[in-house]
Structures are given as structure tokens and as C-alpha cells.
Amino acid sequence: MSGGFVLPIRDDLVGQESYGAPQLDVAARLNVNENPFDLPDDLAEAMGRAVAEAAISLNRYPDRDATDLRLALAEYVAREAGAPVDVSQVWAANGSNEVMHQLFLAFGGPGRLAITFDPTYSMYPEYARDTFTEFATYSRTEDFAVDIPVALAAIAERRPSIVVVTSPNNPTGTALPIQDLTTLAEGARLAGAMLIVDEAYAEFRHDGVPSAVSLLADHPNMVVTRTMSKAFALAGARLGYCVAADPAVVSTLMVVRLPYHLSAVTQAVARTALAHADVLQAQVALLRRERDSLAAWLVEEGLRVSPSDANFLLFGTFPDRDEVWRGLLARDVLVRQTGPEGWLRVSIGTPEENDRFRSALRDVLGADHEGQGRREDDRS
Ligand SMILES: Cc1ncc(COP(=O)(O)O)c(C=O)c1O
Numbered sequence: 001m002s003g004g005f006v007l008p009i010r011d012d013l014v015g016q017e018s019y020g021a022p023q024l025d026v027a028a029r030l031n032v033n034e035n036p037f038d039l040p041d042d043l044a045e046a047m048g049r050a051v052a053e054a055a056i057s058l059n060r061y062p063d064r065d066a067t068d069l070r071l072a073l074a075e076y077v078a079r080e081a082g083a084p085v086d087v088s089q090v091w092a093a094n095g096s097n098e099v100m101h102q103l104f105l106a107f108g109g110p111g112r113l114a115i116t117f118d119p120t121y122s123m124y125p126e127y128a129r130d131t132f133t134e135f136a137t138y139s140r141t142e143d144f145a146v147d148i149p150v151a152l153a154a155i156a157e158r159r160p161s162i163v164v165v166t167s168p169n170n171p172t173g174t175a176l177p178i179q180d181l182t183t184l185a186e187g188a189r190l191a192g193a194m195l196i197v198d199e200a201y202a203e204f205r206h207d208g209v210p211s212a213v214s215l216l217a218d219h220p221n222m223v224v225t226r227t228m229s230k231a232f233a234l235a236g237a238r239l240g241y242c243v244a245a246d247p248a249v250v251s252t253l254m255v256v257r258l259p260y261h262l263s264a265v266t267q268a269v270a271r272t273a274l275a276h277a278d279v280l281q282a283q284v285a286l287l288r289r290e291r292d293s294l295a296a297w298l299v300e301e302g303l304r305v306s307p308s309d310a311n312f313l314l315f316g317t318f319p320d321r322d323e324v325w326r327g328l329l330a331r332d333v334l335v336r337q338t339g340p341e342g343w344l345r346v347s348i349g350t351p352e353e354n355d356r357f358r359s360a361l362r363d364v365l366g367a368d369h370e371g372q373g374r375r376e377d378d379r380s
Helices: 040-054 067-081 095-107 124-130 148-158 178-189 212-218 247-256 264-275 275-302 321-330 353-367
Strands: 090-093 115-118 136-137 162-166 194-198 222-227 238-245 312-316 343-347
Touching: 040 067, 040 247, 040 275, 067 090, 067 212, 067 238, 067 247, 090 124, 090 222, 095 124, 095 238, 095 247, 095 264, 115 124, 115 148, 124 343, 124 353, 136 148, 148 178, 162 178, 162 222, 178 194, 178 212, 178 247, 212 222, 212 238, 238 247, 264 275, 264 353, 321 353
Parallel strands: 115 136, 115 162, 162 194, 194 222
Antiparallel strands: 090 238, 222 238, 312 343
């Protein structure tokens, strides 16, 4: 700006925009897959006390290995997934975004390739860009499953060092069958690649759908990432973690992490939330029921819905999704324009927010689905 100085910004960052969905003040904020419930008073108060206690020692750097927190996470995830997990397999950071970034730092890099399967979470190419990792995507099938023969062929031919799969997938909600995960893990192992399974939405899966954590004992190249942003209603606290088959993954992440990356306040808040996991699980159960009934309602309305094991639904299809999105926003409901053309994604809100979404959508589409917002199928 001043004196004609041209900032020596990295060439590949010039003109790039920062990631971010709109943060608007509307009655129903259903665009970033947050847990819509405020924290219960008891829990918020317990967190306040834990933070006050941590505050006394804020003159000191925090436990850089977050050992107590990782012990609590290991105990929680072992119980949730029904598989043994040792603290040496668990690593925590500021959101699963940071965990994934660290995984790319450790396993990606110049001359290395990461692959994933579109449509999926939009941050993966950014982790690749930041770490100078080449990035390639392969298409999912019509019903948003990973095309296993295509994936195996790509892995064998391109020999990536990282394969990322998201299950349940964002934005489609699709959970991968455990057999597909096993096949992918094996294919990745043969190619010398890590298989990272992003389970940000794991707690919302239907009963009987196993977690990839149950596969770790048999697949040394697997890492499962998770977050407290969704099921634990802690998006504002920033706590994500991973569980690796091989503890050497964790010691490598300790090499690339920044010193003291996880503040004492964050560690105290997360430990308190884990101690109250059962209260939060009741919210998750309600959100799962709300999701299933909203999905059924959307189908009754004549729309397509991708089967979801997450706390959101991808629905459509619309000839002009932007117009439907704007129509909903005009009625104080914010959803997300993401995924393949014609689809919209709605996060599951409180029962009241979901009702507001239903009546807003009905209004936008018109009772008889006439007008701009009608289904694409209706055009013919
Ligand atoms: C698939 C997926 N992974 C990871 C994240 C990041 O979560 P956080 O960094 O809040 O843990 C998100 C957030 O929406 C997500 O959808």
C-alpha cells in the first residue's frame, strides 16, 4: 500500500479469498452444521469454574502434550466407538481443521499427493495448498458413495501419500460402508499411503453404523479425525482430535505442531465437556430424531434428500438454488449453497428452527411447487 511497496506474497496466494460461510444475524442459522442448543447452565457454570482455576496459572505455558485431555478423549472415543483406544494414539488441537492441517504437514509436502472424493468438505484443498501438497479429487457415484474401483485404481496408479475420506460426508451426509473403508485402507496401505477418515459428524450416525475407529487395530495406516464442534456443542471452543492406529503418527504430529498450540483454557473447557458427555448425548439423540423427521418431510414435499448420518441434510434439486436460498434468507432462515449444482444443505436446528425452515421452504416453493423454486424434475 505505502511507498509503492509490493508485498512479497506467495504467488499461489495472490488473489485467494479466505474461507468462510456468511455469519448473519437471522432467526434460524442453519448453515454451518453447528449444534443449535446453548450449553446447559450446569455445564456452562462448571466450565466457568474450570476456566477460573486454569486462569490462576496462565502465567505458565500449558501442558504442551495435553496429556489429561488426551486421556479423557481416549476414554470417551473408546466408549463411543466400542473399540480399545490408548492415549498414545490420541492427539488434540484447535479444531479438527488444525489436526488435519498437522496431518498434511506430517504426511504431505512438496512432491507428494493427497486425494479425496468430491463432493466433499471444501477445506481439504486448502490444507494441501498450505503444505505444498499436490491435490487431486475423484468423483463420487450418483448416490454420493465413493466409487471403490475408481478409488482403488487411482490410489494404485497415482500413489498418493494421503487419502482423505469423510464419513459421514459433508455436504452429502453419506456414511461409508465399513467394508468400503476396509478396502480403501488396504488399497492405501499397499500404495504406502495414509488413510485419513474425517469423522467430524460420527456421533450423529444411525444405530448400527460402525465408526472407523473400530478398524484401527487392523490397519496401521489409518487415522480417524473427530471434533467437539458438533456433537459436544463446542464449535466456539475449538477442539478437534484424532485417533491413529500407530502411536508414531502422534509423535510425528508433536514434531510439526507449534509450541504450546492448545491453550490451558481450551484444555480445561474440553475436559469439562467430556466429563458431561452424557448430558450432551441427549441433545445428539434429539437432533438425530429431528434429522430423520425433517428428511421424511422433505421427501413428502416431493424433494430429493441424500440419506444422512450427520446433523444436516442435502436436499434439492432446484433449477435455481440461489433463488431458493435467497427466498429462505428473506424469511430469516440461513442455509448453505454447497455441493453439486441444484442442491442446498440445511443443518438440523432446534425443533422450533426446523419448523421455521419447513414453513419458509413451503412458502418459497409455493404450495403447489409452481414457480422458480419448483423441483428440477418438475420442469419436464
Ligand atoms: C467434514 C468436516 N471436517 C472438519 C470440520 C472442521 O471442524 P472443526 O475444525 O470445528 O473441528 C468440519 C466443519 O464443519 C467438517 O464439516
